[in-house]
Amino acid sequence: xxxxxxxxxxxxxxxxxxxxxxxxxxxxxxxxxxxxxxxxxxxxxxxxxxxxxxxxxxxxxxxxxxxxxxxxxxxxxxxxxxxxxxxxxxxxxxxxxxxxxxxxxxxxxxxxxxxxxxxxxxxxxxxxxxxxxxxxxxxxxxxxxxxxxxxxxxxxxxxxxxxxxxxxxxxxxxxxxxxxxxxxxxxxx
Numbered sequence: 001x002x003x004x005x006x007x008x009x010x011x012x013x014x015x016x017x018x019x020x021x022x023x024x025x026x027x028x029x030x031x032x033x034x035x036x037x038x039x040x041x042x043x044x045x046x047x048x049x050x051x052x053x054x055x056x057x058x059x060x061x062x063x064x065x066x067x068x069x070x071x072x073x074x075x076x077x078x079x080x081x082x083x084x085x086x087x088x089x090x091x092x093x094x095x096x097x098x099x100x101x102x103x104x105x106x107x108x109x110x111x112x113x114x115x116x117x118x119x120x121x122x123x124x125x126x127x128x129x130x131x132x133x134x135x136x137x138x139x140x141x142x143x144x145x146x147x148x149x150x151x152x153x154x155x156x157x158x159x160x161x162x163x164x165x166x167x168x169x170x171x172x173x174x175x176x177x178x179x180x181x182x183x184x185x186x187x188x189x
Contacts, residue, residue, distance in 0.1 A: 035067060036186045037074040046070060056119055072176065075183045077137060080144040087139045095139060096128055148175045 032044040047066045054061050080086065103113050117127055149168055 033188055035071060035188060036184075037071055038078055038184050040074060040078070042067070042070055042074065056116075071183075071185055072180060073141075075179050075185075076141050076144060076176065078183075079179050080140050083144065083147065085140055085144050085147060087136060087143055089136075092132060092136045092139060095135060096132070099135075100128075145172060148172060 033041040034044045034047065035042040047063050047070065050066050050070070051061065051063060054066075103109050113124075117124060122130075149171060
């Protein structure tokens with residue numbers, strides 16, 4: 001349960017910090033396109049909202065780093081779609097139920113989640129409804145990672161050595177780098 005709790009925490013924080021702000025603030029006025037990934041636009045407000053979210057949480061990150069992260073995420077989303085890797089709605093619903101339990105049971109996570117909701121002036125139910133598709137995407141990207149690693153014949157169940165963990169990271173990073181190189185990424189001034 002401890003590993004599951006940690007995984008739920010990590011994905012929850014990732015969603016809150018990175019993708020939550022896009023949904024909450026993403027439909028604002030100017031839709032200035034700053035880049036495209038295989039023809040799919042990335043809008044400036046996405047980066048602005050993410051930067052603001054990082055700052056709210058006391059972190060600092062450059063717009064270039066944020067844009068790089070969004071581009072990588074978009075490339076991996078496209079790869080998952082192309083490979084027809086997608087989790088079922090039931091998997092997303094079950095994950096959200098588990099995430100809610102972890103949030104309720106851990107005071108630090110609960111306080112963080114609550115303060116975030118207050119900061120954006122939304123209810124808990126509204127948050128989960130808005131984030132549902134983002135969780136589905138992130139869980140599908142997790143399945144993409146599993147698929148890539150299982151094709152490399154090193155995916156194992158149970159405890160793994162730090163050496164094996166490093167090997168898996170190298171394989172995953174090589175896969176991501178290869179997909180990024182194949183992608184048609186266009187920066188727009």
